[in-house]
Amino acid sequence: MHQFKTSCAKEKLKEIRAFVAETLGNMGVSENECHKIILAVDEVCANLIIHSNQCDASEKLELFVEDHGDHCVIFEIIDHGKGFVYDSYKEPDLEEIIRSRKKGGLGIMLVRNIMDKVEFKIEKNRNICRMMKKF
Template structure:
């Protein structure tokens, strides 16, 4: 039970907006997901979703400016692993972009726009908000 109690504590990593730090974020969320009891396949999917989200922020919200920051907060909430990622970049809501027809999209070998598709595929919920000049992305994955 003590273990369970600890699992519910949120924890945070803040990184500069540089792709070289993606690995740090992946390791951070993977560790947290494992502690919460997720199996390898889910851990891998959670890592991928967070990587894609941070990559989008670096590219689109910050347009590769290297010294901005990205805050990643993880914790358990009512049986779900919750990841909240915040940045102060350009208001970026990929949900405004209509989802591509993946079959057609892939058959044309187009690049870009795949990150959001993957995030939605591997997570249970993906939600974007813009609040107090911050992009807030919230993703959840249910612990079975």
């Protein structure tokens, strides 16, 4: 298992992307799959840093990457900020977003399209996002 711990500052997203790229590269994941997975992990981490922790650098975010063999990788992202209630998430209406020219709001939909499984849960004052990708 690979682990990366950082502060909840937007500037740390570049380091998170580099960690994921290196870890997936060492696992032999194709460059195309690697880019998609990095995008999904970056989106979740950005949401946690910005929305859950309000870019408070004193708060921490942990990322675990586990090679489950059989071409399967599990990602677990943990923070202690405001929880996200995934069960109440409804995918946005793309036409409404285009019509209103609204920025944002598509991240979780993007993550769900890239990853094979996405779960959010709140456990012992921790927010845990668990994602699985088969390639």
